[in-house]
Amino acid sequence: MPTTTRKAPAAPLPPASGLDRFFKITERGSTVEREIRGGVVTFFTMAYIVVLNPLILGFTKDSSGHFLGGGVAPNLPAIAAGTALVAGIMTILMGVVANFPLALATGLGLNAFVAFSIATKMTWADAMGLVVLEGLIILVLVLTGFRQAVFHAVPAQLKVAISVGIGLFIAMIGLVDAGFVRRTGVGPVPVELGIGGTLSGWPVAVFVIGLFTVIALWVRKVKGAILISIVATTILAIIVEAVAKVGPTVIGQNADGSNKVNPAGWNLNVPAMPEKIIDTPSFGTLGQFNLFGSFASAGAVAAFLLVFTLMLADFFDTMGTMTAIGAEAGLLDADGTPPNTQKILIVDSIAAAAGGAAGVSSNTSYIESASGVGEGARTGLASVVTGVLFLISMVFAPLVKIIPNEAAVPALVLVGFLMMQQVKGIEWDDLEIAIPAFLTIVLMPFTYSITVGIGAGFVAYVFIKLIRGKASVIHPLMWVVAGLFVIYFAIDPLKGILGV
Numbered sequence: 001m002p003t004t005t006r007k008a009p010a011a012p013l014p015p016a017s018g019l020d021r022f023f024k025i026t027e028r029g030s031t032v033e034r035e036i037r038g039g040v041v042t043f044f045t046m047a048y049i050v051v052l053n054p055l056i057l058g059f060t061k062d063s064s065g066h067f068l069g070g071g072v073a074p075n076l077p078a079i080a081a082g083t084a085l086v087a088g089i090m091t092i093l094m095g096v097v098a099n100f101p102l103a104l105a106t107g108l109g110l111n112a113f114v115a116f117s118i119a120t121k122m123t124w125a126d127a128m129g130l131v132v133l134e135g136l137i138i139l140v141l142v143l144t145g146f147r148q149a150v151f152h153a154v155p156a157q158l159k160v161a162i163s164v165g166i167g168l169f170i171a172m173i174g175l176v177d178a179g180f181v182r183r184t185g186v187g188p189v190p191v192e193l194g195i196g197g198t199l200s201g202w203p204v205a206v207f208v209i210g211l212f213t214v215i216a217l218w219v220r221k222v223k224g225a226i227l228i229s230i231v232a233t234t235i236l237a238i239i240v241e242a243v244a245k246v247g248p249t250v251i252g253q254n255a256d257g258s259n260k261v262n263p264a265g266w267n268l269n270v271p272a273m274p275e276k277i278i279d280t281p282s283f284g285t286l287g288q289f290n291l292f293g294s295f296a297s298a299g300a301v302a303a304f305l306l307v308f309t310l311m312l313a314d315f316f317d318t319m320g321t322m323t324a325i326g327a328e329a330g331l332l333d334a335d336g337t338p339p340n341t342q343k344i345l346i347v348d349s350i351a352a353a354a355g356g357a358a359g360v361s362s363n364t365s366y367i368e369s370a371s372g373v374g375e376g377a378r379t380g381l382a383s384v385v386t387g388v389l390f391l392i393s394m395v396f397a398p399l400v401k402i403i404p405n406e407a408a409v410p411a412l413v414l415v416g417f418l419m420m421q422q423v424k425g426i427e428w429d430d431l432e433i434a435i436p437a438f439l440t441i442v443l444m445p446f447t448y449s450i451t452v453g454i455g456a457g458f459v460a461y462v463f464i465k466l467i468r469g470k471a472s473v474i475h476p477l478m479w480v481v482a483g484l485f486v487i488y489f490a491i492d493p494l495k496g497i498l499g500v
Helices: 018-023 032-046 048-057 076-098 110-121 124-143 146-153 156-177 202-219 225-244 293-297 300-329 341-357 369-374 380-393 410-425 431-447 450-467 476-489 491-498
Strands: 104-106 181-183 191-193 250-253 259-261 363-365
Touching: 018 032, 018 380, 032 225, 032 369, 032 380, 032 410, 048 076, 048 104, 048 110, 076 104, 076 341, 076 363, 076 380, 104 341, 110 124, 110 300, 124 146, 124 293, 124 300, 124 341, 146 300, 146 341, 146 476, 156 181, 156 300, 156 369, 156 410, 156 431, 156 450, 202 225, 202 410, 225 410, 293 300, 300 341, 300 363, 300 369, 300 410, 300 450, 300 476, 300 491, 341 363, 369 380, 369 410, 431 450, 450 476, 476 491
Parallel strands: none
Antiparallel strands: 104 363, 181 191, 250 259
């Protein structure tokens, strides 16, 4: 059954300029204004990575006791500048080369894996060398056609399930980042509403107001609904902070080194006007990588398993993300394939290696791009706009820091709803596709991982076909991929068996 896609708005006017023809703006039912607006919205929903990536990478010491960049103290400004630089360049490249409304930046989850599972076993240069190596391997898989062949081997309805699961996943990200949903940390229930089952604190109130604002604007079909809501909610947040003096979530450290927490504080950014608007960027992490150093420091088997884990996560995260973005933009063909798939995958593979070469971890496609698509973006011009804003943010980083998560993430909840609508494209009466689709959809938000959801769906699909005596209809590549995912899920026991 063909993938259900969202139709782009009709556009009767012919291309009016070289820019229009190059990006096929009118052909895809968009306008230059809409593309610019979508690019700005995507940047606002992703800008947190410039602040968050240094916090994840910057405070971890490698095996030699040094911080990222080789110093004896954290170098957060250099990591922030490198993060914005690579994100800007690669997102512009995605727009110009692939003409697709998809932005890239340092991958969350991947950066934590690099910091806590890789860098602690070797030097930072060795760890970033592994990231570069992983990106180069994926690039080879793309150029040989293997990555695209795997994509085509996936049943269309599983692609729909991937889009729906990602929709729920980004809605969950929005709710958690706003503090509306929180981890309990105790007892049998992993999450709860707010703090102790109640909504507490001004930041959550700001998020709720922002959510109702974007919903109201959306249902009234106001142009620029998402962008307007982000700006308006940020202004409200600044006023609230000026009056209530809420402060950040982390307010210091206890005597034992643990964080002193203000549960009702702002998540990540405190919305206050900065003392200075412009700051000079530094790039101390660029070029800090050793391509094969990990094989000497951690051993060949351990290095191989680490590369495999990175590669499998990166490989399928992007596949799911570009499918979801293409579906929301109405750009998928009857087989659920986005335009310029090969070019999208090439740019994404280069971005993975570029992130390692710049010392800021693997860069990958961001599902937050769906917020720009929800604002109307349909072409690579939106990505160019997002990329330029990332480059500008290197200098205007203080301004980026005034937007709290609570003001940006209501857009993710709305976009999650829009992507959820594709669930009607799945035949729920067909158990051979319904059960794998269900596992794909629910495990993405439940495990906070796109890769886990895709892997569970693929393994379940092959298993059910096998149980029902239909092994012959399974595409050979689905056998290969399902087998790789079995290894992925069993990676820790395998490490124990191999003694690494």
